[in-house]
Amino acid sequence: MSSGIEDHESSCGEQEKADYAAALAEIFDAARARAARQKDLVKQVQGASANRPNGFSGKDVSLFLNGKDIAPREFVDLLVDLALRKGVPHVEERREDLHALRRAAEMASTSPSIRLRSVEEENERLKREIDLLQKRLEEAEHARYGYGGGGPQPDFHQLQAQLDNANLHVDQIQGALHTTRSHAEANRQRLAVTVGRAVMAAIVSHTETSAPFVAQTSQQQESLDEARQMLADIQQRLNEFLPPDQRRAPGDAAGTDVTNPSGAALARPQGGAFASAPRPVKIYVWTVAGIITGVLCLNAAAFVSTCRADTGLTLGQLLAYVVLVLPLALGGCWLLTLSAMAVAGDPATETRRAAGTVIALCAVTAVAAGLLGSIYLPPIAWAGRAWANWLGLL
Known part of the structure; x- marks a missing residue:
């Protein structure tokens, strides 16, 4: 019996939601008939709601018009204003009808948040009515006792009855608001309990699933x-x-462990990986390392020789080194290094790592030799000056 009542309430809520969505879609279609494309109209809705606390996306508009979600009060006013700007006739007269359909759909909804929104709105509306009646009562009393003139006197009893009726209605709305909040809190607690049970079930399931593996590991260890x-x-x-x-x-x-049959092989130092590489690979890597050493040493020596010249390092020479000479030298060395690494093998192989180490050590040694040798070793200093002269920097 209770299931039938719930189905009836659900069907009634869906009907009112569908009526509300159909009315919104009718206004939207009328405005779209005066726009170039539906996408343009949706963008206008998004742009008009951009300055609101909660803007409406294209997905929100689609959900509202299809009856999948209940559009709030702000969307109704926004849609009516947009239709007015598009020149839709008799749309202002339908604003209140749309709000009435909206309130009916919200009150029939099963969502606690939507019902709460509707109840709060109704509560605010009744408060405004009470304020208005209170103001009218004060004005009537002031007119009667303040001036004492003739003329028709207002029916104070009727105004007082209207005020009492409005206060009673406010109390009812506040009671409904409290009930809705209680239902929302109960739903939240039920959700927390459900999530906790799901987590505990997952933990128990994981424990039961991993138990055979733990037992198997213990057996293997034994x-x-x-x-x-x-x-x-x-x-x-x-x-x-x-x-x-x-x-x-x-x-x-x-001399070995049963858990590591190749223990002796694993104990071999990784430094021998490059020594065991094929002969062509070693020849190419050492050739690249030699070229990089010569290039870096020569350019470093040329730079120091230029700095130690009688005229010193001028701004033009500094720019030539920074912009042209050093970038070309470093770029060529980098390309040679990449080619050597490619010849050495895959990135995961020890041979490639060893080749990179050899080239890096040669490069560091070359720079140090070029900087210090141009000062303390005459052959390197002579070679640096000759290279600088050939480049036209001396």
């Missing part, structure tokens, strides 16, 4: 311990038949 013990017993029995100088401790069977 098997590993048994294998180690068996290997130690075999080594101890083997030592009985070996000379004393060839015997090993039971815990050092074959």
